Amino acid sequence: MQAQEGSGRLNRRTVLGAALELVDEHGLDALSMRRLGQALGRDPMAVYRHAANRKELLAGVAELVLDEVEIFTDDAHWQIQLRRMAHEMRRVCLRHPNVVPLLVTGPLSTPLGLRPAGTLRPLEQILGILIRAGFAPGDALHVYRAFYGFLYGHILNELQELIVDPEENEALLQLGLQRLPLREFPHLRRLAPELLEYDGEHELDQGITILLAGLGQQLETTSEAYT
Amino acid sequence: MQAQEGSGRLNRRTVLGAALELVDEHGLDALSMRRLGQALGRDPMAVYRHAANRKELLAGVAELVLDEVEIFTDDAHWQIQLRRMAHEMRRVCLRHPNVVPLLVTGPLSTPLGLRPAGTLRPLEQILGILIRAGFAPGDALHVYRAFYGFLYGHILNELQELIVDPEENEALLQLGLQRLPLREFPHLRRLAPELLEYDGEHELDQGITILLAGLGQQLETTSEAYT
């Protein structure tokens, strides 16, 4: 929230940083060129020297967040590396929930080849992990897709179930579920207690275990890489 | 694109239908209260009698699309039912790619209990399938989360790889990949041919097979439902 008074020259990094701060604190809608200019203590038009337009600015914010994803490079088993990466990704997304829509739908229908490098880094990294583990490049791509798809799906699921104020959660949930017609939603209404105990980290970890187990079963006949 | 001339009374359904048409043809940004009013041949304010505000209008569009998801109710094996449902969901999403961001991030951080019934119907349906198959309700919830997370993740993946004009695809991909520094993206650059052959339906099907195999391995010790 601290306004960067109009001192010193602006660079892309500080512009994107201020933009991210705005999004984190007030949501995506709050990120307008004008408000960003104000937060920077500059003329709104000053932003245009560091981002071609609003879309490009949003893409920049997404890249900034992706850069927060720490990359572990050691020789741990590939399954452990994937698992660690998933948890790291999840943590970063929970730190910036308002940016997640940008991450998952930002480059929608932008040809893969034209996407900014920052967006492609996770893909390259996972491919590396898998190929070094002995997967054929084509298989690595399939595994990447299954893994990454699941990861993004989980994060979206978790954010949808995430409640800002857990104090109110129980009341809201009960109230909300009761509103649903019992005839149409018998199962959902009975699951209130389980829904309250949602543990995203554990759920993700279990999901990855399931996915890896399934992968193993599928690959052990066609490849000797899987161990 | 046919303008509904100002004849007859407006109802929520026709308003949402016109809104969906606008989104399908010109994207989410094109859906403004004013343009919608114009498409309906009415004063922009007329829309407010059928949707409280723009957000609510977008939620309505999302529900309208979800209603397109056909529900198969027969006594097929639960795995077959899940698989069929995934493909059906995928088809609907590909029919309305511009609406997908609404589906996956629309109700973000809206407590589950307060979400519109239309959004919760798939959850209820899957729970039903699983519980009828013999899963304990709690397990059914976990399976739902893994399944649905994966499904959404896959759809996002597929939409990101989807190219509007396949004619240009190859050129664009080659061009785009060449732009990436070879040192930083060695694996990705080598995978160009595989990336061109992406088959979303097959990829989804394989993914589900993997997931179900993993689920089986995980559940066969703790439950006798899995067959």
Add this chain to the structure above:
DNA sequence: ACCTGAACACCGTTCAAGT
């Protein structure tokens, strides 16, 4: 009571005018 449209407070972006 219902409907209409003027008015308000915002937008992104362009571009002429200044330095």
Add this chain to the structure above:
DNA sequence: ACCTGAACACCGTTCAAGT
């Protein structure tokens, strides 16, 4: 050559004025 800010063409939403 760079920077500034007025101007344009849009927004969502409110609300007073009409019927």
